Amino acid sequence: MADAKVIPFDDDRSRGGAAQRPPRRRGGAGSRPPGVQPAAVGEVQPLPGVAPAREGTPGTRGEEPPRQPPQGPPPRPADDGTGGLERRVASGLAFLRRRLTGDYEVDDFGYDEELTDQVLMSLLRPVYEKYFRVEVKGVENIPAEGGALIVANHSGTLPLDGLMMQVAVHDHHPAGRHLRLLAADLVFVLPVVNELARKLGHTLACAEDAERLLGQGELVGVMPEGFKGIGKPFSERYKLQRFGRGGFVSTALRRGVPIVPCSIVGAEEIYPMIGNAKTLARLLGFPYFPLTPTFPWLGPLGAVPLPTKWTIQFGEAIPTDGYPPEAAEDPMLMFNLTDQVREQIQHTLYKLLVQRRSVFF
Amino acid sequence: MLVTGVARQLGGRFVRRIQRDPEVDRVVAVDAVPPEHHLGGADFVQADIRQPTIARVLAESGADTVVHLDVTGTPLGSGGRATLKETNVIGTMQLLGACQKSPNVKRLVVKSSTNVYGSAPRDPAVFTETTPPKSLPSGGFAKDTVEVEGYVRGFARRRPDVAVCVLRFANILGPAADSPLAAYFSLPVLPTVFGYDPRLQFVHEDDVIEVLRIGSHEPRRGTLNSGTFNIAGDGVLLLSQCSRRLGRPTVPLLLPAVTWAGSLVRTLGMTDFSPEQIRLLTHGRVVATDQMRETLGFTPRYTTAETFGDFVRSRGPGLLPPEALARAVDRIAALPLPGSGHPPAQSAD
Numbered sequence: 001m002a003d004a005k006v007i008p009f010d011d012d013r014s015r016g017g018a019a020q021r022p023p024r025r026r027g028g029a030g031s032r033p034p035g036v037q038p039a040a041v042g043e044v045q046p047l048p049g050v051a052p053a054r055e056g057t058p059g060t061r062g063e064e065p066p067r068q069p070p071q072g073p074p075p076r077p078a079d080d081g082t083g084g085l086e087r088r089v090a091s092g093l094a095f096l097r098r099r100l101t102g103d104y105e106v107d108d109f110g111y112d113e114e115l116t117d118q119v120l121m122s123l124l125r126p127v128y129e130k131y132f133r134v135e136v137k138g139v140e141n142i143p144a145e146g147g148a149l150i151v152a153n154h155s156g157t158l159p160l161d162g163l164m165m166q167v168a169v170h171d172h173h174p175a176g177r178h179l180r181l182l183a184a185d186l187v188f189v190l191p192v193v194n195e196l197a198r199k200l201g202h203t204l205a206c207a208e209d210a211e212r213l214l215g216q217g218e219l220v221g222v223m224p225e226g227f228k229g230i231g232k233p234f235s236e237r238y239k240l241q242r243f244g245r246g247g248f249v250s251t252a253l254r255r256g257v258p259i260v261p262c263s264i265v266g267a268e269e270i271y272p273m274i275g276n277a278k279t280l281a282r283l284l285g286f287p288y289f290p291l292t293p294t295f296p297w298l299g300p301l302g303a304v305p306l307p308t309k310w311t312i313q314f315g316e317a318i319p320t321d322g323y324p325p326e327a328a329e330d331p332m333l334m335f336n337l338t339d340q341v342r343e344q345i346q347h348t349l350y351k352l353l354v355q356r357r358s359v360f361f
Numbered sequence: 362m363l364v365t366g367v368a369r370q371l372g373g374r375f376v377r378r379i380q381r382d383p384e385v386d387r388v389v390a391v392d393a394v395p396p397e398h399h400l401g402g403a404d405f406v407q408a409d410i411r412q413p414t415i416a417r418v419l420a421e422s423g424a425d426t427v428v429h430l431d432v433t434g435t436p437l438g439s440g441g442r443a444t445l446k447e448t449n450v451i452g453t454m455q456l457l458g459a460c461q462k463s464p465n466v467k468r469l470v471v472k473s474s475t476n477v478y479g480s481a482p483r484d485p486a487v488f489t490e491t492t493p494p495k496s497l498p499s500g501g502f503a504k505d506t507v508e509v510e511g512y513v514r515g516f517a518r519r520r521p522d523v524a525v526c527v528l529r530f531a532n533i534l535g536p537a538a539d540s541p542l543a544a545y546f547s548l549p550v551l552p553t554v555f556g557y558d559p560r561l562q563f564v565h566e567d568d569v570i571e572v573l574r575i576g577s578h579e580p581r582r583g584t585l586n587s588g589t590f591n592i593a594g595d596g597v598l599l600l601s602q603c604s605r606r607l608g609r610p611t612v613p614l615l616l617p618a619v620t621w622a623g624s625l626v627r628t629l630g631m632t633d634f635s636p637e638q639i640r641l642l643t644h645g646r647v648v649a650t651d652q653m654r655e656t657l658g659f660t661p662r663y664t665t666a667e668t669f670g671d672f673v674r675s676r677g678p679g680l681l682p683p684e685a686l687a688r689a690v691d692r693i694a695a696l697p698l699p700g701s702g703h704p705p706a707q708s709a710d
Contacts, residue, residue: 090694097690101683102605108597108647109486110560188482188644191556191616198558208485208492212649 109209110198113178120200121170127160128167131307132266136168138314144175147214147257148317150221151248151341153240153349154229156267157290159183160305165221165262166200168312180213181221182206186287207251214255221262222248224338231288233276237268238353240346246338249320253328253337258317261341263348266310269359271295308359311352315344362577363424365410365456366431366472367400368392370537371569375430377401378570384578389422391415392431393448410452416459419466426468426577427460429453432509434474434502434541434635442501449505450512457516466523470576471513473529475591476503476637480559480644489649490529490589501635510589524587526576531593531648534668535566536675541638547676551604552622555613559600559645562593565663565671572659584658591648594665600642603669608679608686616643 095118098104106112128134142148152165162181169179182205188194203209205222213220223229228241252259275291294302318341327333362379366372367390376390380401388403390396395407408418410431419427431452436445453471460466478484479494498504510527517525532542545551572592580586604611614622623639653659663671678684 093690093694097687100605100686100690102598102602103683104602106560106597106599106602108560110558110597110599110645112599185483191554193556194482195556195558198560203486204483206485208489209487212487 106199109180109201109203109213111178111180111201112199113201115199116178116201120196121167124163124167125171128164128171131305132160132164132270132310134164134168134266134310134312136172136312136314138316139168139172140174141260141314141317142169142173142177142219143258143317144173144177145217147217147255148219148260149210149214149248149252149257150179150219150260150262150314151243151345152221152223152262152264153238153345154223154225155232155237155264156230156305157271157273157292158305159223159230160270161264161267162221162223163200164267164310165264165312169219169221177219179221180218182210182223184226207247210248210251211255214251214257224248227287231273231276231290234268234272234274238265238349240342240349243338243342246334249334249337249341250328252320253323253334254325256321256323258319258321259337259341260317261315261344261348263313263315263345263352264310265313265349265352265356266308266359269308270305272306306360309356309361311356313348313352315348318344362387362426362428363389363391363419363422364403364428364430365391365452366429366433367403367405368394368396369430369433370398370539371533371566372396372430373398373400374537374566375428375570375573376403379428379574379577382574382578387422389418389424391418410456411447413455413459415455416462419456419459419463423465424463425465426470427456427466428470428472428573428577429456430472430573432472432474432506434476435539445502446505449502450508453509453512457512460523461516461520466520468524468526468577469513469516470526470528470573471509472573473510473527473589474502474506475529475531475562475593475646475648476641477506477510477529478646478648479503479637480640480646482644484644486560487647487649488591490591490652498637501637503635503637526586527589528572528576529589529591529648530569531562531564531591531646531665533566533569534563534672536671537566538672541635542641543672545638545642546603546607546609546672549609549680551600551607551609551611552619553600553604553611553613554616554619554639554643557616557643557645559642560597560647561600561603561641561645561665562597562647563665563668563672564593564661565668568592568594568661568663568668571662572653572657575657575659581658585656588652588656590653590657591650592653592659592661593648593650594661594663594668595650596665597647598665598669600645606669606683607673607676608682610679610681619643 095114098114104112104114142150150165152161155161162183166179166181169177178201181202183197183202185204187197187202188204203213210220210222224243225241226244232239232241249259271290271292273290273292277289277291281287281289292302296302318337320337323333362385364372364376364379367376372390372392373396376388377400379385380388380403390400390403390405391408391410393407393409395405406418408414432449433445436442460469475488476498477494478488478492479496479498481496483495485492498507513525513527517523533540534543569592576586601611619639620636623636627635
């Protein structure tokens with residue numbers, strides 16, 4: 001359930017990466033190879049020396065000198081490049097204008113779709129693509145429309161797995177769906193983190209919010225292991241912890257939405273937690289304070305996660321609409337379903353672990 | 362019909378409006394101080410609802426509907442927080458006592474506030490009428506409303522024949538609003554809490570008057586106007602959006618500094634900026650309005666954003682008017698491309 005979005009550890013890398021990655025899949029004309037955008041070519045003067053446009057979020061980083069040429073489309077003739085550049089600059093300015101004048105919409109949960117798509121996702125994507133090299137399987141198991149509850153294992157000391165799962169769904173699902181994660185209350189207590197979490201569309205892991213989101217037909221992601229999963233010692237890696245009290249099952253039953261089990265391999269090894277400074281954790285009000293081979297001994301450098309290779313596998317959906325309405329109140333059924341989901345995730349985890357060649361490749 | 366709290370803008374507007382309704386024969390307007398605005402053809406009775414005289418006023422008027430608007434967060438004229446609390450809580454008790462004794466009263470409408478939910482990071486993102494607050498408001502106006510609602514519930518139990526309608530209004534804004542939040546938005550520079558961007562909801566004054574009318578008349582066919590209802594405009598604005606639309610820059614301060622500054626300002630008596638107000642501006646609050654739509658049968662005319670837009674127009678431009686910023690961006694867009702390094706945007710948050 002816990003997930004905080006912590007971007008600090010590789011800020012500059014993600015920026016560098018953002019400069020070179022092609023714009024997001026659904027980003028429109030910007031990413032098309034030159035032949036597709038013949039418009040605006042005529043009136044634009046060729047500017048040979050002009051810097052190639054940075055893609056993604058021109059509005060926020062437009063002033064920086066570009067560091068790398070875009071690598072997606074091959075180097076193109078200057079006039080074509082400027083056509084794309086002009087369009088990107090224009091859309092960047094329009095974005096900037098909307099942001100500066102406050103002319104954008106957020107939903108009841110504080111989810112800022114525009115900011116997520118244009119800025120936050122482009123910050124996370126380099127981590128996802130270049131650092132953890134996430135491989136996604138079974139994304140077609142997520143329904144193209146209507147509510148669904150994605151249940152995943154939780155690990156890694158810091159809830160990066162939730163964020164990566166969000167990018168995975170966002171970038172790979174054919175219907176371009178957005179994942180709304182349920183996060184621990186600690187996330188909403190911390191300054192800055194809570195603000196970013198709300199804007200990324202996360203909300204508090206409670207039955208009310210989950211039901212409301214599912215009722216709106218949203219895709220909701222939950223990690224029922226919570227702090228028990230994310231803060232477990234390295235020796236217990238890939239051993240699923242108790243799935244809370246199964247509240248996620250009754251929520252799904254009440255809304256009649258399918259449960260999609262999701263197994264994430266690779267997140268366990270990013271911060272091998274060999275110890276837990278409990279006194280310090282209590283002092284700071286955190287559920288645990290991790291001690292890894294590098295943290296806190298190397299200071300901030302020790303907080304850089306290990307570049308493991310990840311696999312995210314979405315399993316076959318478990319339908320819940322066949323049960324009568326009172327099923328949500330049936331504890332036996334709830335436990336059975338919880339176990340079924342848990343077993344399925346655990347099995348997939350073992351299968352993926354057997355297939356894995358190495359932790360890092 | 363008997364209306365309390367008419368010396369305020371909202372009460373005055375409601376009294377003037379309600380007299381135009383054919384169902385209303387006579388309006389008795391009550392407040393402790395004479396209003397500065399006119400009340401149309403209503404009979405003004407100067408009575409303090411904290412005193413038992415209100416029972417006599419009610420009995421003499423023979424009113425069948427009581428609209429209790431004297432539950433407010435800002436003191437009128439002089440009188441500090443203590444008087445206000447007395448009016449809110451003791452006044453409500455006296456008024457309810459009077460209503461209980463009066464056989465004529467058939468309908469009671471009470472103005473409450475979504476403040477009753479408090480604001481805490483551990484609350485669900487959207488409050489419904491039945492959500493129990495995780496942390497009860499510890500003081501100030503929010504605590505008053507919690508207590509007022511408690512007394513109203515007790516009254517509803519003792520007089521099941523009276524239709525009781527409790528309207529929990531989100532932050533009321535409009536050209537004439539005099540709430541603490543309106544005062545806050547009138548500051549030239551808005552102090553905010555660093556690292557938090559609260560979600561806010563507003564309801565327009567016009568909608569407030571409308572929904573009070575619905576509550577105080579017989580329910581229309583297919584609707585029910587007794588019970589507790591959240592009243593808020595559609596949609597949500599973040600505080601950062603509000604400040605940009607207002608054109609007033611924000612100064613993010615650390616939470617302890619804000620709390621400290623708030624208590625300092627209170628001690629100096631400059632403004633009644635209460636802790637619960639600071640909590641609202643830290644964690645925000647959003648309520649569900651399904652009950653208002655489906656049961657009460659009311660659809661607000663203004664969304665949250667439109668309400669705020671109306672408020673902005675009434676306040677005049679701030680230091681950084683959005684139009685000027687938009688023009689600046691447009692000018693940059695009109696520049697020839699080679700030099701088009703546009704300014705850094707702090708807009709990413």
